[in-house]
Amino acid sequence: MATSFHGVGAAVAALSSSPSNSFDSKKLLCSPRRSFPVRKGASFVVARSDGSVNFDLNPKARRAQQLIVNAVATKSDSSPASSSSKPGHELLLFEALREGLEEEMDRDPRVCVMGEDVGHYGGSYKVTRGLAEKFGDLRVLDTPIAENSFTGMGIGAAMTGLRPVVEGMNMGFLLLAFNQISNNCGMLHYTSGGQFTIPIVIRGPGGVGRQLGAEHSQRLESYFQSIPGIQMVACSTPYNAKGLMKAAIRSENPVILFEHVLLYNLKERIPDEDYICNLEEAEMVRPGEHVTILTYSRMRYHVMQAAKTLVNKGYDPEVIDIRSLKPFDLHTIGNSVKKTHRVLIVEECMRTGGIGASLTAAVTENFHDYLDAPIMCLSSQDVPTPYAGTLEEWTVVQPAQIVTAVEQLCK
Amino acid sequence: MALSYLRSSSSRSANFLKPLSSAASLRRPISTDTTPITVETSVPFTSHQCEAPSRSVETNPSELLTFFRDMALMRRMEIAADSLYKAKLIRGFCHLYDGQEAVAVGMEAAITKKDCIITAYRDHCIFIGRGGTLLEVFAELMGRQAGCSKGKGGSMHFYKKDSNFYGGHGIVGAQVPLGCGLAFAQKYSKDETVTFALYGDGAANQGQLFEALNISALWDLPAILVCENNHYGMGTAEWRAAKSPAYYKRGDYVPGLKVDGMDALAVKQACKFAKEHALKNGPIILEMDTYRYHGHSMSDPGSTYRTRDEISGVRQERDPIERVRKLILSHDLATEKELKDIEKEVRKEVDDAIAQAKESPMPEPSELFSNVYAKSLGVESFGADRKEVRATLA
Numbered sequence: 104m105a106t107s108f109h110g111v112g113a114a115v116a117a118l119s120s121s122p123s124n125s126f127d128s129k130k131l132l133c134s135p136r137r138s139f140p141v142r143k144g145a146s147f148v149v150a151r152s153d154g155s156v157n158f159d160l161n162p163k164a165r166r167a168q169q170l171i172v173n174a175v176a177t178k179s180d181s182s183p184a185s186s187s188s189k190p191g192h193e194l195l196l197f198e199a200l201r202e203g204l205e206e207e208m209d210r211d212p213r214v215c216v217m218g219e220d221v222g223h224y225g226g227s228y229k230v231t232r233g234l235a236e237k238f239g240d241l242r243v244l245d246t247p248i249a250e251n252s253f254t255g256m257g258i259g260a261a262m263t264g265l266r267p268v269v270e271g272m273n274m275g276f277l278l279l280a281f282n283q284i285s286n287n288c289g290m291l292h293y294t295s296g297g298q299f300t301i302p303i304v305i306r307g308p309g310g311v312g313r314q315l316g317a318e319h320s321q322r323l324e325s326y327f328q329s330i331p332g333i334q335m336v337a338c339s340t341p342y343n344a345k346g347l348m349k350a351a352i353r354s355e356n357p358v359i360l361f362e363h364v365l366l367y368n369l370k371e372r373i374p375d376e377d378y379i380c381n382l383e384e385a386e387m388v389r390p391g392e393h394v395t396i397l398t399y400s401r402m403r404y405h406v407m408q409a410a411k412t413l414v415n416k417g418y419d420p421e422v423i424d425i426r427s428l429k430p431f432d433l434h435t436i437g438n439s440v441k442k443t444h445r446v447l448i449v450e451e452c453m454r455t456g457g458i459g460a461s462l463t464a465a466v467t468e469n470f471h472d473y474l475d476a477p478i479m480c481l482s483s484q485d486v487p488t489p490y491a492g493t494l495e496e497w498t499v500v501q502p503a504q505i506v507t508a509v510e511q512l513c514k
Numbered sequence: 515m516a517l518s519y520l521r522s523s524s525s526r527s528a529n530f531l532k533p534l535s536s537a538a539s540l541r542r543p544i545s546t547d548t549t550p551i552t553v554e555t556s557v558p559f560t561s562h563q564c565e566a567p568s569r570s571v572e573t574n575p576s577e578l579l580t581f582f583r584d585m586a587l588m589r590r591m592e593i594a595a596d597s598l599y600k601a602k603l604i605r606g607f608c609h610l611y612d613g614q615e616a617v618a619v620g621m622e623a624a625i626t627k628k629d630c631i632i633t634a635y636r637d638h639c640i641f642i643g644r645g646g647t648l649l650e651v652f653a654e655l656m657g658r659q660a661g662c663s664k665g666k667g668g669s670m671h672f673y674k675k676d677s678n679f680y681g682g683h684g685i686v687g688a689q690v691p692l693g694c695g696l697a698f699a700q701k702y703s704k705d706e707t708v709t710f711a712l713y714g715d716g717a718a719n720q721g722q723l724f725e726a727l728n729i730s731a732l733w734d735l736p737a738i739l740v741c742e743n744n745h746y747g748m749g750t751a752e753w754r755a756a757k758s759p760a761y762y763k764r765g766d767y768v769p770g771l772k773v774d775g776m777d778a779l780a781v782k783q784a785c786k787f788a789k790e791h792a793l794k795n796g797p798i799i800l801e802m803d804t805y806r807y808h809g810h811s812m813s814d815p816g817s818t819y820r821t822r823d824e825i826s827g828v829r830q831e832r833d834p835i836e837r838v839r840k841l842i843l844s845h846d847l848a849t850e851k852e853l854k855d856i857e858k859e860v861r862k863e864v865d866d867a868i869a870q871a872k873e874s875p876m877p878e879p880s881e882l883f884s885n886v887y888a889k890s891l892g893v894e895s896f897g898a899d900r901k902e903v904r905a906t907l908a
Contacts, residue, residue, distance in 0.1 A: 215702065241702060247732070252691040252725030259632075259695020262680055265702060286685055287692060294671040295681065296663035297885040332886050355888035 203348035218270030254280035274309030317487035346380025391421035616834035620781025648867030687720030716747025775802030
């Protein structure tokens, strides 16, 4: 697995020419809509969790083999086919998260939000903007920079029946609260013999961003995945972001919701009516026949970008956004494996000990008889994320690598 | 009081009257006597950033006898746990509280079951104080089904939700942020109750404690942090671990009170004061100057870092049960024999509970997978041989 993208990496580097390499992370916060330059004639995939998928087969895309540095953002007028029959309303992913949070706070007075700069500042990624004004200081709490203790306090409050939503400004900061998350959050239901439930939601952005540096580009799902008693979900579209946020708040179990720094400005049309997404369910992004590609969060967009290329080359990949990182939705995954007999996992975690590693083991153990080829797992490199833009691109999996991997798998 | 239902079916006063000579029939029923008695605490309180409460504590015969009985029960329970551990019926970690009983009973006397208590791993006696039964204690220690956590928690994980006892935590200091979270929930729900978050002199050096204290003071939470200072953090004396062992002062801007933790009445007075303070002014720190006779845990003899003279010195001069015994005798509230009878009764209760706990079965294998999540997710778990143990995680 590792060898396949060393070779591709060099080739890819030669093709890299996009000026957007010099993207400044500050822009991410200040000017949402400008952040993602859209190439002319590019086509976008808008995937709905109801299974319907729209994508433009654009022959020009074959030319653009360049490195995809941006996560794909949908423009409001992107493709005429993108509207479903429901009217709905359009919003960005961080607004969808906020909508979900606000609706749940309206619905249940026990829901409160704790985190750094979530209140008066409005949230470092604007997820909680406006909530402090609406709900007051006791329900939207600005904490000092003390992750260990405010996560602990959230868990203590949850033991009494409150439903706090604890925000880590960046998921990496939650490493400071690891003890609280592991021992108290995950295990208290068990060690108390079922007396206490911990209906807490711990959320925050993680993943490799835009030259944020090693400490701010962490993928904590790989560290937390062994903790018994918690659930982990990763959102990737405004639709599932809102749905998963609401489901997580309503769940009696502690849920860790992984968001991604680069996906906050994705725009999508979502339904007006109340809906939630099943926490344990995977999302079928693109049904296919030849190979099952399992992915989540930002890598979903790299996969879909690669899928366009693959379709042009005559492959029919089935893309599943696993969404539920713990537990895995082996039902959906299994059905897919039984159909295609080939699995490619594309993830942003590092190769060692990541979600992909666990998923590889789970699929091998459960569906070994259905596999025609060994599972391929494309992960980020086992290195701290470098600051330099070009190096950072090579750390994560790029669409060209995905295409090569599928070609190798389907040989 | 907390342990009233542990009595045998005959009323307490009847026990005193039964075996005694005719003189007993003339004695007033002391157990229900609530004539106030005022007692002075052993030493005055030392305060930091606040006015210390008065040394004179109001109590009554009924309360003093309850103190005696409850502390005797706790003492006997811990000693019995020691024997059970040596008999290998209790395994793993076992941290015993004997010597520190006054903190548990004094605190209970000052608060209600609606107030929350959270503590670390030396939790057996606090659990009893909150209304737990001896059977639940011994069964949990031996890992049986009748235990308070169904045998799945162990010595360090006793909890009693219906009387707001939040455990029972193994990681040093981690319970303090949890306790401040409890206080936050109390403030959020406008309960007018307080949380006592107990920790030791060893945990007093944990950063998360100061983080939580800062947040509690900022948000005005009804959190009372109680440092049970038994002067040793496992094998390290307090002066070797803390630059400033004046734990009641370590809150800086948070007021503190230093209390003789071997005097149940002083503890009661301090906790009452703290509760009033916390409801009005936010967090306060109580430092209970106490002592443990056993080592840190059963694997620690307790004599390598302190002398036997020190231990026996404290036992002779400051033992909490002896203090209450002397009070009762000096105020003529009961005779020596009656007190000895109480101790015998308590011993029998403990023995009965142990016998009953031994009969409780080990948990079913299916219990391995229950209570992992709050409701079944259909998540399957497998044993080493995938065909053999297969369960749905609930």
